[in-house]
Amino acid sequence: xxxxxxxxxxxxxxxxxxxxxxxxxxxxxxxxxxxxxxxxxxxxxxxxxxxxxxxxxxxxxxxxxxxxxxxxxxxxxxxxxxxxxxxxxxxxxxxxxxxxxxxxxxxxxxxxxxxxxxxxxxxxxxxxxxxxxxxxxxxxxxxxxxxxxxxxxxxxxxxxxxxxxxxxxxxxxxxxxxxxxxxxxxxxxxxxxxxxxxxxxxxxxxxxxxxxxxxxxxxxxxxxxxxxxxxxxxxxxxxxxxxxxxxxxxxxxxxxxxxxxxxxxxxxxxxxxxxxxxxxxxxxxxxxxxxxxxxxxxxxxxxxxxxxxxxxxxxxxxxxxxxxxx
Ligand SMILES: Nc1ncnc2c1ncn2[C@@H]1O[C@H](COP(=O)(O)OP(=O)(O)OP(=O)(O)O)[C@@H](O)[C@H]1O
Ligand SMILES: [Mg+2]
Numbered sequence: 084x085x086x087x088x089x090x091x092x093x094x095x096x097x098x099x100x101x102x103x104x105x106x107x108x109x110x111x112x113x114x115x116x117x118x119x120x121x122x123x124x125x126x127x128x129x130x131x132x133x134x135x136x137x138x139x140x141x142x143x144x145x146x147x148x149x150x151x152x153x154x155x156x157x158x159x160x161x162x163x164x165x166x167x168x169x170x171x172x173x174x175x176x177x178x179x180x181x182x183x184x185x186x187x188x189x190x191x192x193x194x195x196x197x198x199x200x201x202x203x204x205x206x207x208x209x210x211x212x213x214x215x216x217x218x219x220x221x222x223x224x225x226x227x228x229x230x231x232x233x234x235x236x237x238x239x240x241x242x243x244x245x246x247x248x249x250x251x252x253x254x255x256x257x258x259x260x261x262x263x264x265x266x267x268x269x270x271x272x273x274x275x276x277x278x279x280x281x282x283x284x285x286x287x288x289x290x291x292x293x294x295x296x297x298x299x300x301x302x303x304x305x306x307x308x309x310x311x312x313x314x315x316x317x318x319x320x321x322x323x324x325x326x327x328x329x330x331x332x333x334x335x336x337x338x339x340x341x342x343x344x345x346x347x348x349x350x351x352x353x354x355x356x357x358x359x360x361x362x363x364x365x366x367x368x369x370x371x372x373x374x375x376x377x378x379x380x381x382x383x384x385x386x387x388x389x390x391x392x393x394x395x396x397x398x399x400x401x402x403x404x405x406x407x408x409x
Pocket of ligand 2: 129130131243244
């Protein structure tokens with residue numbers, strides 16, 4: 084449970100661009116020590132939110148506190164202890180990674196220079212630090228961006244879609260890096276449009292859609308509300324497998340539009356059904372997860388009409404969970 088001043092606290096935050104409401108009365112609270120995800124499809128308002136956090140644009144309404152300070156009270160020192168980047172970090176391509184960090188460290192007080200080796204190590208770039216940034220892969224540049232942020236020895240690291248554009252190995256490395264940083268006590272606020280990317284590393288998430296919060300709560304609470312996982316199943320006799328499903332009330336089996344069967348069930352119920360298939364001399368030729376439960380919930384939340392809500396109404400528990408906003 085939350086103790087002390089939150090790292091970030093937004094209340095009723097609004098940002099308009101002409102007639103478009105990019106961020107629409109967003110409430111959000113990031114506690115010290117947690118990894119928090121802002122999740123949403125393209126255009127949801129994630130970057131706009133983070134740009135307000137960095138003081139790059141001003142909200143039209145609402146308040147935003149960072150470690151208890153507002154821009155109005157504290158001006159740029161609201162950002163003391165905060166580092167990160169919006170969209171992609173920028174570096175001089177014709178200078179080495181290390182030289183870029185040198186230059187950035189020169190802009191900071193507090194011995195940032197002495198941390199260069201350490202931060203290069205943390206992001207696993209020590210060996211390539213002497214190479215020109217222009218020759219870095221996209222993932223290496225993202226990691227150098229994290230290194231540049233860590234130079235400031237922040238208490239809060241803000242990353243806008245840090246895994247965007249990375250290949251699966253790059254995503255895995257970025258995830259591992261965020262986990263390592265969080266284990267060291269750093270508070271991390273990151274955005275993503277991919278549920279898969281955040282479910283393993285975030286404690287809490289806010290899901291946005293066209294500027295509005297459609298969900299916020301812990302990943303565990305989200306999981307509890309997610310539908311059963313959906314699989315594609317191929318057997319030696321699908322018609323018989325379908326008939327057998329009638330005796331298994333906890334599984335939903337139907338003809339898959341692309342061939343074979345669609346099986347939707349919790350793992351234990353799916354297991355019982357699969358075992359029953361074998362006992363009835365029906366061979367399972369393929370079984371694969373088509374859509375993970377959390378991902379499916381994410382699509383339901385972000386692709387259905389927000390006015391209509393989704394499925395069962397979410398239990399609203401003040402402070403921890405907001406169901407579908409109306
Ligand atoms: N400077 C701007 N001027 C006008 N409209 C803007 C501006 N910045 C953002 N918007 C609009 O605000 C909405 C939210 O954009 P934002 O970049 O915050 O979304 P996002 O969630 O970060 O999306 P993505 O996943 O594509 O990065 C979009 O409709 C976008 O077109
Ligand atoms: Mg964005």
